[in-house]
Amino acid sequence: MITALLAQAAAAVDGSLHIALGCAAAAIGVGWVGSKAVEAVGRNPGAFGKILVLAILGMALAEAIAFYVLFLA
Numbered sequence: 001m002i003t004a005l006l007a008q009a010a011a012a013v014d015g016s017l018h019i020a021l022g023c024a025a026a027a028i029g030v031g032w033v034g035s036k037a038v039e040a041v042g043r044n045p046g047a048f049g050k051i052l053v054l055a056i057l058g059m060a061l062a063e064a065i066a067f068y069v070l071f072l073a
Contacts (some may be wrong), residue, residue: 033062
């Protein structure tokens, strides 16, 4: 009985594992870009506008990976 439940659970998880990994990678990428943007503004506050534009662009590109994973799944 337990082996049947484990097999059923493994089959359910296996179908969505690539989606979870892709979205987790996108979340890590967005966090990394945000962290480095804050670090860059801390080092050079005068370049805030340029850093903000590049950070938003980098976050959008990292977030696009999650959308590719979700739509192509």
